[in-house]
Amino acid sequence: VCLEFNTSIKAFQYDLKNVEAAKSESRKFYFDTHAVVRLLEEKGFSTEQAEVLVTALIKITNSNMDVIYKDMVTKVQQEIMLQKVMSHIAAVKKDMIILEKSEFSALLVENEKLKLELQQLKIQAADEMNKIRSDAILELNLEKSRVKEMYADHERKLLELRTETVEMHSEQDRAVTQTIMKIDTEVAGLKTMLESHKLDTIKYLAGSVFTCLTVALGFYRIWM
Numbered sequence: 743v744c745l746e747f748n749t750s751i752k753a754f755q756y757d758l759k760n761v762e763a764a765k766s767e768s769r770k771f772y773f774d775t776h777a778v779v780r781l782l783e784e785k786g787f788s789t790e791q792a793e794v795l796v797t798a799l800i801k802i803t804n805s806n807m808d809v810i811y812k813d814m815v816t817k818v819q820q821e822i823m824l825q826k827v828m829s830h831i832a833a834v835k836k837d838m839i840i841l842e843k844s845e846f847s848a849l850l851v852e853n854e855k856l857k858l859e860l861q862q863l864k865i866q867a868a869d870e871m872n873k874i875r876s877d878a879i880l881e882l883n884l885e886k887s888r889v890k891e892m893y894a895d896h897e898r899k900l901l902e903l904r905t906e907t908v909e910m911h912s913e914q915d916r917a918v919t920q921t922i923m924k925i926d927t928e929v930a931g932l933k934t935m936l937e938s939h940k941l942d943t944i945k946y947l948a949g950s951v952f953t954c955l956t957v958a959l960g961f962y963r964i965w966m
Contacts, residue, residue, distance in 0.1 A: 775800070 775796050782792035 778796050778799070779789070779792040782795060783789060787795065
């Protein structure tokens with residue numbers, strides 16, 4: 743969430759007034775220049791050279807002091823700057839409190855919005871789950887019905903196959919029975935025919951024997 747706040751904080755630029763360095767004439771040096779001149783004279787410098795060196799030393803010291811004083815502030819300026827800084831800090835704290843309150847309100851609004859969206863997502867998810875569950879139950883019932891129909895059809899086909907098999911076996915049994923009866927009838931006819939042929943053969947043989955005996959008896963009588 744991007745929040746834009748107009749704060750009353752302004753960028754303060756503190757222009758610290760440089761402390762005016764004291765004039766060279768009013769500054770106090772904590773060493774004796776005359777003693778330095780005499781020390782230089784004792785080391786072989788002339789009076790003019792010693793005074794020039796001391797003058798140069800004083801100028802260098804003044805330059806260094808100017809640099810130091812430029813970076814320093816007075817106690818009054820320090821207190822003024824501290825008051826400005828404290829005022830700036832108070833303004834920043836105030837704006838931070840306002841910003842925190844605004845952010846907190848925005849976060850509450852966003853949190854409520856997220857809660858509503860989450861509730862809607864939960865409702866949509868529940869509806870989707872119910873729909874999926876209903877579809878699954880419907881598909882399961884359809885599958886059960888289809889399986890039952892397939893099982894009933896299989897049982898019907900199996901019963902038809904059993905009936906056809908029983909009928910086929912019955913027909914085969916009838917055909918075998920008829921064939922056996924036909925064979926028995928033909929065998930009985932053949933037996934009867936065979937007995938008739940046997941009887942005819944016996945009669946023929948008996949007639950032949952009697953004929954032969956008669957002929958033999960006739961020849962026997964003739965020769966006797």
